[in-house]
Amino acid sequence: MKRLPIPDDVTGEEIDKDVKQELMSLPKGLAEEVARNLVMVAKLLDEDAEQAYGYSRVALRLASRVAAVREAAGFASYANAKYSEALAEFRAARRMTGSVELWPVMADCERGMGRPERALAMAGEPEVQKLDKAGQVEMRLVAAGARKDMGQAEAAVVTLQSPELASNSVQPWTARLRYAYADALVAVGREDEAREWFAKALEADQGGMTDASDRLAELDGVAFTDALVEEAEADTAEATEADEVEETVETTEAAAEVAPEAVKPEVPQFVEPVMPEAPAAEDVKADAEKTDVDEDAGKDADKS
Numbered sequence: 514m515k516r517l518p519i520p521d522d523v524t525g526e527e528i529d530k531d532v533k534q535e536l537m538s539l540p541k542g543l544a545e546e547v548a549r550n551l552v553m554v555a556k557l558l559d560e561d562a563e564q565a566y567g568y569s570r571v572a573l574r575l576a577s578r579v580a581a582v583r584e585a586a587g588f589a590s591y592a593n594a595k596y597s598e599a600l601a602e603f604r605a606a607r608r609m610t611g612s613v614e615l616w617p618v619m620a621d622c623e624r625g626m627g628r629p630e631r632a633l634a635m636a637g638e639p640e641v642q643k644l645d646k647a648g649q650v651e652m653r654l655v656a657a658g659a660r661k662d663m664g665q666a667e668a669a670v671v672t673l674q675s676p677e678l679a680s681n682s683v684q685p686w687t688a689r690l691r692y693a694y695a696d697a698l699v700a701v702g703r704e705d706e707a708r709e710w711f712a713k714a715l716e717a718d719q720g721g722m723t724d725a726s727d728r729l730a731e732l733d734g735v736a737f738t739d740a741l742v743e744e745a746e747a748d749t750a751e752a753t754e755a756d757e758v759e760e761t762v763e764t765t766e767a768a769a770e771v772a773p774e775a776v777k778p779e780v781p782q783f784v785e786p787v788m789p790e791a792p793a794a795e796d797v798k799a800d801a802e803k804t805d806v807d808e809d810a811g812k813d814a815d816k817s
Contacts (some may be wrong), residue, residue: 517553517567525549532581539576547576554585562592573602580609591618596625613640617651624655629662650677650686654693666700673697688718692725699732708732 525548528536532551536544550572557565569589576582587602600622603615620635635641636656644652653675660669673694677686695710708729715725 515571517550517571519549519553523549523552523556525552527552528555535579535581536576538579543575547572547579547582550575551582551585554589558588558592562589565589566593566595578609580606583609584615587615587618591622591625594625596622600626613643614645614648616640616644617648617655620652620655621658624659624662629659632656632659633663646677647684647686650675650690653677654689657693657697661697661700666697670694670697670701670703683717683719688714688720688723688725691717692723692728695725695728699728704732 525545528548528551533548536548539547550568553568554565554572557568566589569586572582573586583602583606587599587606590596590599590602600619603619603622607613607615607619616635616638620632623629623631623635632655636652636659641649641652653672657669657672660666660672673690677684678690678694680687691710691714695707695714698704698707698710711725711729711732714723715729718725
């Protein structure tokens, strides 16, 4: 089985104590190896989802009967938009633990697979009532997303209206909920209200998890530019222009050395225009007589 390189400072002790407890069912050496791979999944999931996926597959081959491993594999697949694969792993983890905490992300996998109606149906299942407050908010976000997927923009706005949205207290999910509501308001053309909620989302977004500030600027008609990028582009254009001028000068000088006459401006030679030769007098007289005959013939024809 192919292993992936793991830094020496990753010991496996960094994992959550509940996961460590699950891994105790494995032989010690195997448990340590699985733990180190799970640490790599957690470290890389946000910055390099593809690599995280690779480590999750190693852990899965080593310990597919451990719920924490199936869950980690599910999140790695989810981060790589492998929604069918992720849903299968989440379902396996749920069967092993009986927990409902993965219900919202399972519903979002259904959305990712192009089945928003299934996600919406899951939002109405009894499992939702067993979720904690954070899980219920997450389920509400998924349901609103499913409404938007189905072209029901107004219904998405209504779905997000809740006591959690109206609350002034700031929770880990507050910024995302306010942002989603503002985005839904934009979709139905209520931009003034949307601006207010983007501002509220920004106020609650201590970790910078949303781009609420950019959305606010967009609604205000402010366009941001990267000064460093613009300066680099200007320098590149200036350098290119200088190179082209230098290349032209060098080419001209080289041509002058090889064949001086080739670079001298050529003086155009005046060529006297050739005038058309005048017709002979006899030809002019013959043409006139022919014209008179043709006109007389035409008059005789009219009389007849």
